[in-house]
Amino acid sequence: xEDVEQSLFLSVREGDSSVINCTYTxxxxxxxxxxxxxxxxxxQLLTYIFSNMDMKQDQRLTVLLNKKDKHxxxxxxDTQTGDSAIYFCAESxxxxxxxxTFGDGTTLTVxx
Amino acid sequence: xxxxxxxxSRVICKSGTSVKIECRSxxxxxxxxxxxxxxxxxxxxxxxxxxxGSKATYEQGVEKDKFLINHASLTLSTLTVTSAHPEDSSxxxxxxxxxxxxxxxxxxQGTRLTVV
Numbered sequence: 339x340e341d342v343e344q345s346l347f348l349s350v351r352e353g354d355s356s357v358i359n360c361t362y363t364x365x366x367x368x369x370x371x372x373x374x375x376x377x378x379x380x381x382q383l384l385t386y387i388f389s390n391m392d393m394k395q396d397q398r399l400t401v402l403l404n405k406k407d408k409h410x411x412x413x414x415x416d417t418q419t420g421d422s423a424i425y426f427c428a429e430s431x432x433x434x435x436x437x438x439t440f441g442d443g444t445t446l447t448v449x450x
Numbered sequence: 451x452x453x454x455x456x457x458x459s460r461v462i463c464k465s466g467t468s469v470k471i472e473c474r475s476x477x478x479x480x481x482x483x484x485x486x487x488x489x490x491x492x493x494x495x496x497x498x499x500x501x502x503g504s505k506a507t508y509e510q511g512v513e514k515d516k517f518l519i520n521h522a523s524l525t526l527s528t529l530t531v532t533s534a535h536p537e538d539s540s541x542x543x544x545x546x547x548x549x550x551x552x553x554x555x556x557x558x559q560g561t562r563l564t565v566v
Contacts, residue, residue, distance in 0.1 A: 379559055380558050380559040380560040381557040382557070426494070437484055437496060438496075438555075440494045441493060
């Protein structure tokens with residue numbers, strides 16, 4: 339079955355860049371997503387990338403996709419303390435957004 | 451983006467009672483809604499897919515008689531945890547998708563259920 343893996347923790351200093359990595363196993367994944375979850379809250383969709391794209395940039399966020407290696411990364415430029423949260427990588431097949439397989443989440447801690 | 455609202459955000463119930471959680475799409479019609487369960491420090495586990503006007507599709511291992519899902523309108527899906535037990539305590543999150551070809555799903559803020 340599908341499997342999505344992430345490193346569990348990342349700590350950076352305010353102003354630095356953060357890079358959160360994710361690997362997945364399902365080569366038929368069509369969309370790959372990054373979500374942010376703050377304590378006690380639901381998930382906020384940050385960005386997503388279609389599998390035929392290599393890169394997507396949206397303000398401070400850059401998503402890189404290496405489809406050959408099934409590797410996805412999220413880079414946050416100029417990381418702020420408000421970026422501290424859990425970041426989930428997820429994949430879905432076709433246009434079946436919402437029915438996704440999630441990684442275990444990476445807890446990002448931003449130190450002042 | 452679109453707004454999905456869950457209610458209640460927190461609920462405490464006694465063991466053996468039932469509790470209903472609502473998931474509403476506030477500014478769009480959701481043909482499909484999804485219910486997830488999140489264990490502490492763990493990822494989200496898809497419980498079921500809820501389609502408006504039809505029976506929900508449950509994932510393997512999820513008891514359909516225990517977790518009753520109703521999607522009676524295009525803006526509301528409900529999850530009822532029946533005869534709740536302490537092991538049902540968890541964070542339940544719903545998501546909603548507008549159309550069949552919509553690539554984005556929007557998540558509610560989650561419901562923290564504690565069964566005592």
